[in-house]
Amino acid sequence: MxxxxxxxxxxxxxADALADADASAAGxxxxxxxGTDTAAGADDVELDPWGSATVDDYRKLFEEFGIxxxxxxxxxxxxxxxxxxxxxxxxxxxxDAVAEAMANDEPFAALSGFMPTGDPHIGHKLVFDELIWHxxxxxxxxxxxxxxxxxxxxxxxxxxxxxxxxSYVLSLIxxxxxxxxxxxxRQSDNREVQDLAxxxxxxxxxxxxxxxxxxxxxxxxxxxxxTITQMADILYPQLVDGxxxxxxxxxxxxxxxxxxxxxxxxxxxxxxxxxxxxSFELGDDERQLVRAAFDALAAAPDEDDADDAEADDADDAEAxxDNADDGDEPVRCEAAAEWLETYEPPPExxxxxxxxxxxxxxxxxxPLRPRVRFLDRxxxxxxxxxxxxxxxxxxxxxxxxxxxxxxxREAAETLAREVELDHDGFGFRQPSSIYHRFMSGLTGxxxxxxxxxxxxxLLDDPEEGAAKVNAATTGGRSTAEExxxxxxxxxxxxxYELYAYLLADDDDDLAxxxxxxxxxxxxxxxxxxxxxxxxxREFLADHQEKREEAAELLEDLDIDFESDRRGTGGEH
Numbered sequence: 001m002x003x004x005x006x007x008x009x010x011x012x013x014x015a016d017a018l019a020d021a022d023a024s025a026a027g028x029x030x031x032x033x034x035g036t037d038t039a040a041g042a043d044d045v046e047l048d049p050w051g052s053a054t055v056d057d058y059r060k061l062f063e064e065f066g067i068x069x070x071x072x073x074x075x076x077x078x079x080x081x082x083x084x085x086x087x088x089x090x091x092x093x094x095x096d097a098v099a100e101a102m103a104n105d106e107p108f109a110a111l112s113g114f115m116p117t118g119d120p121h122i123g124h125k126l127v128f129d130e131l132i133w134h135x136x137x138x139x140x141x142x143x144x145x146x147x148x149x150x151x152x153x154x155x156x157x158x159x160x161x162x163x164x165x166x167s168y169v170l171s172l173i174x175x176x177x178x179x180x181x182x183x184x185x186r187q188s189d190n191r192e193v194q195d196l197a198x199x200x201x202x203x204x205x206x207x208x209x210x211x212x213x214x215x216x217x218x219x220x221x222x223x224x225x226x227t228i229t230q231m232a233d234i235l236y237p238q239l240v241d242g243x244x245x246x247x248x249x250x251x252x253x254x255x256x257x258x259x260x261x262x263x264x265x266x267x268x269x270x271x272x273x274x275x276x277x278x279s280f281e282l283g284d285d286e287r288q289l290v291r292a293a294f295d296a297l298a299a300a301p302d303e304d305d306a307d308d309a310e311a312d313d314a315d316d317a318e319a320x321x322d323n324a325d326d327g328d329e330p331v332r333c334e335a336a337a338e339w340l341e342t343y344e345p346p347p348e349x350x351x352x353x354x355x356x357x358x359x360x361x362x363x364x365x366x367p368l369r370p371r372v373r374f375l376d377r378x379x380x381x382x383x384x385x386x387x388x389x390x391x392x393x394x395x396x397x398x399x400x401x402x403x404x405x406x407x408x409r410e411a412a413e414t415l416a417r418e419v420e421l422d423h424d425g426f427g428f429r430q431p432s433s434i435y436h437r438f439m440s441g442l443t444g445x446x447x448x449x450x451x452x453x454x455x456x457x458l459l460d461d462p463e464e465g466a467a468k469v470n471a472a473t474t475g476g477r478s479t480a481e482e483x484x485x486x487x488x489x490x491x492x493x494x495x496y497e498l499y500a501y502l503l504a505d506d507d508d509d510l511a512x513x514x515x516x517x518x519x520x521x522x523x524x525x526x527x528x529x530x531x532x533x534x535x536x537r538e539f540l541a542d543h544q545e546k547r548e549e550a551a552e553l554l555e556d557l558d559i560d561f562e563s564d565r566r567g568t569g570g571e572h
Contacts, residue, residue, distance in 0.1 A: 109237035110134030116164030130249035141182035152222035174546035197232035285352030330367030383423035476525035
């Protein structure tokens with residue numbers, strides 16, 4: 001990859017808790033979370049889609065929720081967006097599937113939703129930009145107006161929702177979304193989404209909603225229903241032209257939605273495809289350990305185990321079939337258990353080792369033999385019979401599953417999805433996600449729509465927007481002399497974040513230069529804010545002019561911005 005395709009990590013987070021120590025020491029990066037201090041209580045990270053949009057320690061998201069570092073997949077992304085290059089997009093779930101589809105010119109989709117509760121602001125622009133970028137990379141782009149959620153969870157009237165929904169769509173188009181190539185819809189008007197939500201609801205229960213979202217006896221039912229509707233939104237792109245990798249760009253507070261949608265997409269499948277080794281089932285961690293034991297013993301078979309093979313008449317038929325091609329004696333479960341007794345796994349696999357050993361010992365002399373297993377989850381009788389007929393090569397059929405010995409895992413996944421789709425199933429792929437950092441408020445602390453001075457609305461008068469920038473808190477020193485001597489603190493500066501997130505746009509050189517000049521003491525806060533204020537003035541003026549042009553396109557969209565619904569709304 002050339003420098004034109006990907007700017008090196010010297011442009012990425014410098015004093016960020018997720019950046020490498022060397023990158024921080026280099027002093028030339030972009031920090032996007034308002035500094036590195038970890039707030040009290042950050043050891044217990046809670047993600048609330050309707051609560052305060054802050055995360056004190058992004059590292060905990062990797063450790064507690066399984067979000068992966070975006071740096072790991074970044075080299076595989078063709079022409080990455082500047083938010084990716086600068087570390088603003090910091091995490092992902094299975095984005096490698098989307099990156100692979102993008103690189104190979106294969107179908108993929110991107111979807112994100114907007115709850116119309118107020119004017120769109122520069123924080124929303126992050127999501128707009130991510131959606132638009134994916135559309136320009138060839139993806140099917142979906143923008144949804146979460147009006148049912150706004151009504152149920154925020155208690156907004158339908159008149160208020162109509163007004164805000166129109167404004168969100170105007171800004172989305174003004175920033176570059178192509179409404180003719182993409183899809184924009186309201187939850188309340190999309191019958192396919194509502195029908196899918198009904199089906200998904202049959203696979204969810206109150207206990208898990210309570211665990212994920214903190215719902216209790218005071219939570220209104222419509223709020224819970226709107227949550228399942230969001231699951232349908234996330235999977236909706238796969239109803240259009242079939243299953244495909246789909247990415248949902250969000251802030252980390254929305255991760256509970258992504259986790260639930262991934263779970264529900266799997267529960268809806270006709271078949272679950274797993275790797276198996278014997279007649280019994282293994283968990284993911286157990287499977288990893290049994291694979292290690294099998295590989296080790298198959299490479300260096302135990303002579304005693306070969307002698308034992310002759311003594312077990314009950315297993316002779318399967319043992320003969322297992323080794324008909326190469327004449328080798330089988331690896332027995334009890335031998336694998338003995339091997340695991342002496343194996344020291346990583347700490348996180350200690351419990352799995354114990355349970356794997358118990359299962360292997362219970363199986364005794366049963367031979368281990370890798371195979372792919374199709375587990376019947378929701379398949380119709382016809383679909384299950386069709387699957388059996390389509391499995392090529394050696395196979396064994398049981399009441400609730402089919403074991404195939406000549407298929408790769410990838411081929412089995414493809415076959416399972418084909419059979420499901422042929423029998424009126426959905427065949428969903430688990431949705432992917434990418435996560436961006438929250439912007440700091442211009443007045444310090446978090447950005448809040450209830451504190452006008454802390455954020456800039458995309459509808460602010462350009463002069464007002466520039467004035468907010470000039471009045472913003474900075475990461476500067478107490479005096480100009482001290483700043484020239486010690487340098488400023490751009491990694492604690494909301495104004496610098498404006499450059500990194502918005503004002504520098506695709507110009508990594510500008511973002512780097514502002515950072516280095518500030519940190520080196522060559523840039524003072526007054527001049528820096530004047531430059532940022534002018535860039536903000538230009539951006540808002542240009543954006544609002546494009547919003548006026550976009551208004552002409554709204555008539556051609558199949559969206560009703562004058563809802564005839566009635567109701568007083570719920571409350572959160």
